[in-house]
Amino acid sequence: xxxxxxxxxxxxxxxxxxxxxxxxxxxxxxxxxxxxxxxxxxxxxxxxxxxxxxxxxxxxxxxxxxxxxxxxxxxxxxxxxxxxxxxxxxxxxxxxxxxxxxxxxxxxxxxxxxxxxxxxxxxxxxxxxxxxxxxxxxxxxxxxxxxxxxxxxxxxxxxxxxxxxxxxxxxxxxxxxxxxxxxxxxxxxxxxxxxxxxxxxxxxxxxxxxxxxxxxxxxxxxxxxxxxxxxxxxxxxxxxxxxxxxxxxxxxxxxxxxxxxxxxxxxxxxxxxxxxxxxxxxxxxxxxxxxxxxxxxxxxxxxxxxxxxxxxxxxxxxxxxxxxxxxxxxxxxxxxxxxxxxx
Amino acid sequence: xxxxxxxxxxxxxxxxxxxxxxxxxxxxxxxxxxxxxxxxxxxxxxxxxxxxxxxxxxxxxxxxxxxxxxxxxxxxxxxxxxxxxxxxxxxxxxxxxxxxxxxxxxxxxxxxxxxxxxxxxxxxxxxxxxxxxxxxxxxxxxxxxxxxxxxxxxxxxxxxxxxxxxxxxxxxxxxxxxxxxxxxxxxxxxxxxxxxxxxxxxxxxxxxxxxxxxxxxxxxxxxxxxxxxxxxxxxxxxxxxxxxxxxxxxxxxxxxxxxxxxxxxxxxxxxxxxxxxxxxxxxxxxxxxxxxxxxxxxxxxxxxxxxxxxxxxxxxxxxxxxxxxxxxxxxxxxxxxxxxxxx
Numbered sequence: 001x002x003x004x005x006x007x008x009x010x011x012x013x014x015x016x017x018x019x020x021x022x023x024x025x026x027x028x029x030x031x032x033x034x035x036x037x038x039x040x041x042x043x044x045x046x047x048x049x050x051x052x053x054x055x056x057x058x059x060x061x062x063x064x065x066x067x068x069x070x071x072x073x074x075x076x077x078x079x080x081x082x083x084x085x086x087x088x089x090x091x092x093x094x095x096x097x098x099x100x101x102x103x104x105x106x107x108x109x110x111x112x113x114x115x116x117x118x119x120x121x122x123x124x125x126x127x128x129x130x131x132x133x134x135x136x137x138x139x140x141x142x143x144x145x146x147x148x149x150x151x152x153x154x155x156x157x158x159x160x161x162x163x164x165x166x167x168x169x170x171x172x173x174x175x176x177x178x179x180x181x182x183x184x185x186x187x188x189x190x191x192x193x194x195x196x197x198x199x200x201x202x203x204x205x206x207x208x209x210x211x212x213x214x215x216x217x218x219x220x221x222x223x224x225x226x227x228x229x230x231x232x233x234x235x236x237x238x239x240x241x242x243x244x245x246x247x248x249x250x251x252x253x254x255x256x257x258x259x260x261x262x263x264x265x266x267x268x269x270x271x272x273x274x275x276x277x278x279x280x281x282x283x284x285x286x287x288x289x290x291x292x293x294x295x296x297x298x299x300x301x302x303x304x305x306x307x308x309x310x311x312x313x314x315x316x317x318x319x320x321x322x323x324x325x326x327x328x329x330x331x332x333x334x335x336x337x338x339x340x341x342x343x
Numbered sequence: 344x345x346x347x348x349x350x351x352x353x354x355x356x357x358x359x360x361x362x363x364x365x366x367x368x369x370x371x372x373x374x375x376x377x378x379x380x381x382x383x384x385x386x387x388x389x390x391x392x393x394x395x396x397x398x399x400x401x402x403x404x405x406x407x408x409x410x411x412x413x414x415x416x417x418x419x420x421x422x423x424x425x426x427x428x429x430x431x432x433x434x435x436x437x438x439x440x441x442x443x444x445x446x447x448x449x450x451x452x453x454x455x456x457x458x459x460x461x462x463x464x465x466x467x468x469x470x471x472x473x474x475x476x477x478x479x480x481x482x483x484x485x486x487x488x489x490x491x492x493x494x495x496x497x498x499x500x501x502x503x504x505x506x507x508x509x510x511x512x513x514x515x516x517x518x519x520x521x522x523x524x525x526x527x528x529x530x531x532x533x534x535x536x537x538x539x540x541x542x543x544x545x546x547x548x549x550x551x552x553x554x555x556x557x558x559x560x561x562x563x564x565x566x567x568x569x570x571x572x573x574x575x576x577x578x579x580x581x582x583x584x585x586x587x588x589x590x591x592x593x594x595x596x597x598x599x600x601x602x603x604x605x606x607x608x609x610x611x612x613x614x615x616x617x618x619x620x621x622x623x624x625x626x627x628x629x630x631x632x633x634x635x636x637x638x639x640x641x642x643x644x645x646x647x648x649x650x651x652x653x654x655x656x657x658x659x660x661x662x663x664x665x666x667x668x669x670x671x672x673x674x675x676x677x678x679x680x681x682x683x684x685x686x
Binding site: 001002004008010050051053054079080084086087088089090091094095097098100101102103104105106107108109110116119120123124126127128129130131146147194195196197199318319320321322323326328331333 | 344345347351353393394396397422423427429430431432433434437438440441443444445446447448449450451452453459462463466467469470471472473474489490537538539540542661662663664665666669671674676
């Protein structure tokens with residue numbers, strides 16, 4: 001039986017399998033440290049489209065097509081899509097996924113959406129509501145700058161605490177335990193921890209890592225408490241896009257709760273770019289950051305057994321330009337997914 | 344066992360119960376035909392806040408507080424929230440719900456979000472993932488006009504095909520079958536049908552009913568096919584906010600598929616305002632329209648047995664000002680929830 005664990009977690013007795021996944025990224029990500037690991041790197045960040053939003057839609061479409069193809073399935077086998085992006089009213093997802101004609105649950109958790117989508121996908125498969133589902137999330141540097149900050153043509157300056165929105169989409173196909181026909185899956189999702197909104201009163205939208213670190217702290221502590229684990233029970237605890245500034249704050253906040261995760265922590269935003277040479281400030285960010293890094297970098301390490309168990313914790317900053325301009329704080333949320341090797 | 348039915352539906356063997364619900368609306372809704380049925384009508388559409396977005400957050404907070412109170416439960420009993428609104432990055436939900444400190448799944452399906460939230464809530468409870476969950480959605484006329492059209496101060500003119508965004512929030516508390524301690528629930532959710540994105544190429548954002556009618560048609564036809572039912576198997580088939588213009592198109596589209604739902608169809612957008620006297624064009628719209636009308640008008644009719652079984656189908660138009668300004672079409676989606684009396 002799947003079980004409620006503690007105050008915010010679920011443990012899946014028949015853990016849903018990730019049977020296919022894909023990452024599609026832009027040019028800057030294709031020049032970074034993970035370049036060799038992505039499935040597809042665009043030649044041009046417009047991906048053949050007329051505008052940035054359509055380019056981001058194109059990223060989602062390609063990532064999902066690739067992930068389904070790699071899973072050996074057909075789009076018609078996929079019963080539900082769980083998808084989202086950073087843009088107002090999720091237009092990257094709506095326009096990117098409409099041609100698939102698959103029943104859709106649109107999600108928004110800012111940069112935590114990849115975790116939210118994987119969590120709901122796992123819940124759906126583990127309950128027997130679907131044989132196959134897919135989770136898709138994306139971000140695009142240029143559409144995000146236009147949405148949240150300034151049009152690129154303004155060439156605004158950025159403080160070093162700012163992060164750089166990843167141009168990329170990640171897609172994951174999940175299946176029930178008995179549905180993979182003997183083929184070894186990439187990993188299984190054995191549990192989830194669902195985050196609550198955490199707001200420490202931060203207001204600096206050029207320092208998202210600081211705004212999101214308290215949500216990551218809440219989620220990680222809740223996960224460890226609910227599952228009765230210590231940090232070393234995970235080979236890695238992986239945040240989505242805290243960046244170097246957020247990481248430091250996360251360590252400080254967790255140490256106040258008696259946890260030291262420094263030996264197992266990695267942050268997708270710190271892995272995807274070379275901060276010394278790529279001018280990205282504190283690191284990468286965006287729904288696409290965690291999604292593409294999980295797909296390209298961590299899932300293969302679970303598939304080959306190099307990692308046995310990880311806690312994947314994308315975090316999201318729940319602001320909009322409207323709330324920012326009204327002087328509001330930046331609430332944040334995190335979604336946790338426990339992934340284990342299938343060996 | 345809960346079962347997958349057809350291509351897009353689920354049938355719950357142990358149907359989740361709606362054990363509490365509440366509606367909070369603004370002044371215009373409080374002058375309409377359903378005035379006597381709402382739980383709370385604001386004296387002022389700012390609900391004591393400084394801006395429209397904060398007012399909408401306040402609506403969500405009040406609706407959820409009332410719904411939990413009416414269910415006889417405590418906020419700490421509620422394991423998950425499923426919530427959303429129309430604003431970019433869901434700021435009405437994030438700021439409205441943060442003080443509850445309940446794990447949250449943020450959702451976006453435009454005006455269909457109430458159906459999406461009820462569907463995921465029902466799936467979660469029926470799978471045993473939670474004893475109690477809540478679904479909350481809202482819209483606010485002024486925050487929506489600012490988000491999608493013009494600031495109110497412009498006093499722009501509107502064609503008669505336009506709809507009027509409802510100022511209101513609806514909240515629903517769901518529980519597993521055995522969790523209501525003998526008290527009779529308001530209704531049970533026996534099944535859901537999840538919509539796909541439907542895009543007929545419509546581009547007129549002042550005629551949302553026309554843009555969304557094809558999605559309602561797809562959903563209703565899929566539901567009838569999946570469950571092997573005819574329209575008369577439902578006492579009502581209730582769309583969220585097609586308005587008078589969208590209703591006519593829906594009837595035409597369904598008649599092409601061989602279905603006549605005219606004798607059982609009602610539209611929340613046509614019920615919530617008096618179109619003769621309230622100057623609302625084609626009718627009401629917004630996440631809050633379907634949510635408050637279901638809570639205030641239809642749930643009591645299920646609770647007293649006047650209605651036995653209804654199909655609730657909120658529809659959403661998946662546009663943003665960015666996609667509209669880029670000349671894109673208006674894709675739409677619908678989410679269907681089958682509600683039955685518990686007698």
